[in-house]
Amino acid sequence: MYHEELNEMRRRGLVRIVRDRDCTATLSSGGTARIILDGKEFLHFSSNDYLGLAFHSDLIAAASAALDACGTGAGAARLLGGGTHHHRLLEKQTAQFKGTEDALLFNSGYTANLSAIPALAGEGDIIFSDELNHASIIDGCRLSRAKTVIYRHCNADHLQELLSTEQGKRRLVITDSVFSMDGNIAPIPALSAACHNSNAILYIDDAHGTGVLGGGYGVLRHFGIPPQDRIIQMGTYSKALGSFGAFVAAQSEIIQWLLNSARGFIFSTALPASAAAASLAALQLVETADSCTARLWANRKLLVEGLSILGYDVSRSETPILPLFVGDIDRTLRCSDYLRENGIFAPAIRPPTVATPRIRLTVTAGHTQGDIRKLLHVLEGWPSAHCP
Numbered sequence: 124m125y126h127e128e129l130n131e132m133r134r135r136g137l138v139r140i141v142r143d144r145d146c147t148a149t150l151s152s153g154g155t156a157r158i159i160l161d162g163k164e165f166l167h168f169s170s171n172d173y174l175g176l177a178f179h180s181d182l183i184a185a186a187s188a189a190l191d192a193c194g195t196g197a198g199a200a201r202l203l204g205g206g207t208h209h210h211r212l213l214e215k216q217t218a219q220f221k222g223t224e225d226a227l228l229f230n231s232g233y234t235a236n237l238s239a240i241p242a243l244a245g246e247g248d249i250i251f252s253d254e255l256n257h258a259s260i261i262d263g264c265r266l267s268r269a270k271t272v273i274y275r276h277c278n279a280d281h282l283q284e285l286l287s288t289e290q291g292k293r294r295l296v297i298t299d300s301v302f303s304m305d306g307n308i309a310p311i312p313a314l315s316a317a318c319h320n321s322n323a324i325l326y327i328d329d330a331h332g333t334g335v336l337g338g339g340y341g342v343l344r345h346f347g348i349p350p351q352d353r354i355i356q357m358g359t360y361s362k363a364l365g366s367f368g369a370f371v372a373a374q375s376e377i378i379q380w381l382l383n384s385a386r387g388f389i390f391s392t393a394l395p396a397s398a399a400a401a402s403l404a405a406l407q408l409v410e411t412a413d414s415c416t417a418r419l420w421a422n423r424k425l426l427v428e429g430l431s432i433l434g435y436d437v438s439r440s441e442t443p444i445l446p447l448f449v450g451d452i453d454r455t456l457r458c459s460d461y462l463r464e465n466g467i468f469a470p471a472i473r474p475p476t477v478a479t480p481r482i483r484l485t486v487t488a489g490h491t492q493g494d495i496r497k498l499l500h501v502l503e504g505w506p507s508a509h510c511p
C-alpha cells in the first residue's frame with residue numbers, strides 16, 4: 124500500500140535510518156558522549172544531552188529513590204491522581220527557574236507544543252510562526268485551527284509588518300529560541316518588542332536554550348530580558364537536563380487555562396515520578412554549579428576553532444549545534460558513513476527535515492578535549508571541506 128512512496132524515498136536516498144533497529148545499540152555507561160553499536164564504541168556527536176547529565180549520579184540517585192517510592196508508572200493522568208509531590212515540586216522549581224508564577228508539566232516537548240498551542244489559539248485567532256520552527260510547533264499550529272501566518276526566518280521587521288496587517292481576536296507569535304538544525308538564536312529582543320507594540324503574546328520554545336544559554340537558565344536570561352506576562356516559555360527536560368518530559372512556564376492564569384484545556388495534559392498519563400525526580404535534580408545542578416555549562420562552552424570553542432581551520436563555515440551557529448554542509452544528499456550520506464567507519468557517530472539530516480542536507484554535529488560537556496581532537500582529525504581526512 125505504501126510501497127511506491129517508500130520506493131520513491133529509497134530512490135532519492137531519503138529513507139530514515141534507525142540504527143538501534145539494525146544492530147544492538149546502547150549508550151556507554153560512561154555517558155551519552157559514547158554510543159555502542161554491535162559491541163563497537165563510537166564517539167557520539169549528535170546527542171542533545173548538552174551538559175552530560177543523563178548519567179549524572181545525582182539524577183540517577185533521585186530517579187532510583189522515586190522508582191522505589193512511586194513505582195515505574197504513574198498509572199493515571201494528573202487529573203486522575205497520577206501526580207506525586209515530585210511532579211508538583213518540579214513545576215514549582217521550574218517556575219522559579221524560569222522566573223514565572225507557575226508551570227505545568229507535559230509528557231514531552233512534542234506533546235507540549237501539540238497541546239498548548241491549540242489551547243492558546245483557536246478559530247478566529249492568528250498565529251505568527253517563524254518559517255523554520257520545529258515540527259512540533261507546525262503540528263500544534265495545524266491542530267489549533269487558528270489562521271497561521273509564516274514570517275521570514277528570524278525577521279522581526281517582517282513579523283511587525285504582518286502584525287500590523289493581520290488582525291485577529293488573539294494573536295500568538297511562536298519561535299524556537301535556538302533553531303535545532305542550524306544552531307542560531309532567535310532575535311528575542313526584537314520579536315518581543317514587535318509583540319509588545321501589537322499586544323501579541325510571545326510563545327518561546329526554549330528546548331535547546333534551557334540548560335545551555337544564559338548560564339543554563341535559557342534564552343531570556345541570555346538576552347537579559349525579564350520574564351513578563353506576555354511571554355510564555357516552553358522547554359524540555361529531555362535535552363540539556365538529561366531527563367524526560369517538558370514544561371510550559373507562564374503566569375498563573377495561563378497555567379490554569381492550560382490545565383483546563385490542553386488536551387495532551389488532560390488526556391495522557393502523568394510522567395513517571397522517576398523522570399520528574401531526575402529533572403528536579405538536574406535543575407538543582409544547573410542552579411548550583413555552572414561548571415558543566417562552562418565545560419560545554421569550552422568544548423564548543425575548541426570544536427569551532429578546529430572546524431574553521433578545516434574550512435567549514437559554522438559562523439551562523441551560536442550554540443553547541445554545528446551543522447556541516449558537505450554537499451548533496453548522496454555526499455552527506457557518504458560523509459556520515461565515512462565518519463562511522465572512523466569511530467564517529469553523526470547521522471546525516473536530509474529533506475524533508477531540512478531543506479539543505481547536512482551533518483548535524485552537537486558537542487556536549489560530556490566530550491573530552493581528546494574526543495573533539497579525534498573528530499577533527501577524522502574530518503581532516505574527508506576531502507570535501509571546501510566544497511559547498
Ligand SMILES: *Cc1c(COP(=O)(O)O)cnc(C)c1O
Nearest residue numbers: 231232233257259303330359361
Ligand atoms: C526536541 C524538540 C522538541 C521536542 O521535545 P521532546 O521532549 O524531545 O519531545 C520541541 N521543540 C524543539 C525546538 C525541539 O528541538
